[in-house]
Structures are given as C-alpha cells and as structure tokens.
Amino acid sequence: EPEVTQTPSHQVTQMGQEVILRCVPISNHLYFYWYRQILGQKVEFLVSFYNNEISEKSEIFDDQFSVERPDGSNFTLKIRSTKLEDSAMYFCASSVLAGENEQFFGPGTRLTVL
Amino acid sequence: DAKTTQPNSMESNEEEPVHLPCNHSTISGTDYIHWYRQLPSQGPEYVIHGLTSNVNNRMASLAIAEDRKSSTLILHRATLRDAAVYYCILELSNFGNEKLTFGTGTRLTIIP
Numbered sequence: 001e002p003e004v005t006q007t008p009s010h011q012v013t014q015m016g017q018e019v020i021l022r023c024v025p026i027s028n029h030l031y032f033y034w035y036r037q038i039l040g041q042k043v044e045f046l047v048s049f050y051n052n053e054i055s056e057k058s059e060i061f062d063d064q065f066s067v068e069r070p071d072g073s074n075f076t077l078k079i080r081s082t083k084l085e086d087s088a089m090y091f092c093a094s095s096v097l098a099g100e101n102e103q104f105f106g107p108g109t110r111l112t113v114l
Numbered sequence: 115d116a117k118t119t120q121p122n123s124m125e126s127n128e129e130e131p132v133h134l135p136c137n138h139s140t141i142s143g144t145d146y147i148h149w150y151r152q153l154p155s156q157g158p159e160y161v162i163h164g165l166t167s168n169v170n171n172r173m174a175s176l177a178i179a180e181d182r183k184s185s186t187l188i189l190h191r192a193t194l195r196d197a198a199v200y201y202c203i204l205e206l207s208n209f210g211n212e213k214l215t216f217g218t219g220t221r222l223t224i225i226p
Contacts, residue, residue, distance in 0.1 A: 045214060045215065104160070
C-alpha cells in the first residue's frame, strides 16, 4: 500500500540552526501539507501546497518557514533559524483532491531544538 | 471554522462495540464530517467521512444525525489496536485547499 515517508525520523539541532525536513508524498497526489504537534498538544496545520505554490498557511508559518517541492517526488519544510519552541513532531501529509478526499499522513519527524 | 465537541476520554472492553460521539451544532450545509485517529507515536490516520447519509467502511461506521448537528463513530468490535485519540473534524468542501483543524479529540482506551 502506498505511504507517505519522512526523513529523518528524529532531528536534533542547536537553536539558530537551519533544518530541512523531508517528505516523499504518495506519487499520484497533488496536494501536500505540513502539520506539527508539540508534545502533549493538538495537531496544528502549518501549510498546504498545490501546483507548486502555497495555497494556505497558518499564523505559525512565518518567515522562518518555507516549503519546496524541488523535484517530482520530494516535499520539504525548511526552518531557517530554529527556536526552542519549534521542538515538535512534524507531519507531512498528501491528498489527491480537495473536498472529500482523505489526507495520508507520514510517520513524522521529531525535531528537538537545544 | 465550525467547532466540534468530543468527550476527552472513553473506555471500552475489547471485542465490544464502541460509540464515539461528536457534537457540531454550528455545522454548515457544505461541511463534511471527517474522523481521523492517531495511534500512539504515529501520524493521524483517516477513518471515515460523510456528508448526510450514514457511511460504512472496513474500519468503522459513521452515523450522522438527521439535522447534522451530531455524529457518532462506531467501531463494531474494538481491538487493542483501536486504542488511539479519535478526532472529529469538519471540513469545507471548497476546491483548492483542505486544511484539517484538529481539536483535542477523544482518547479511547481498550480494556483487555
């Protein structure tokens, strides 16, 4: 069964460093998303991406964040200068069409900022 | 975004049916009712969704009230693997983006 994959599974970084979280969505999907979940809290939407551009972003997704689909398979989330409060699980998701269809989530990357 | 209300936690015995309620009194006519679940240390997983009619799939059934102000996710025979946080989410059917707004969900504990 097709699945969304994410690498690395765990990333440890120093405050102020740049990190890139990588995702490989399901191959025929058109919509891509990033969510995050701070330990013990709700899953929060960060950004959605369609047709090589951001279609919606939340207030969390400020200038420190960026997304890119550098080739036909990868979808990345970059955090330019990490803060302690960026420590969280980051989930990538993908879907075929907006509206009715389900989103498929990856297993997540645990980001720890020291 | 229209809000949903779910109990914080529920318990059920293994191999018994589980009914997980969700209230969404401010639902709009175009909102779909989606259920996702999150198993421990995993990403969310789609369970089922519906608009007006009751729905069944291999994982669960979704019973939607006639006025659509509430719905119930039914697990027909709970297993230990069904222990998870279950989220009831309303989603607009507009084409273009599909942001999921997660609440705190219902933490389901299965008792062996």
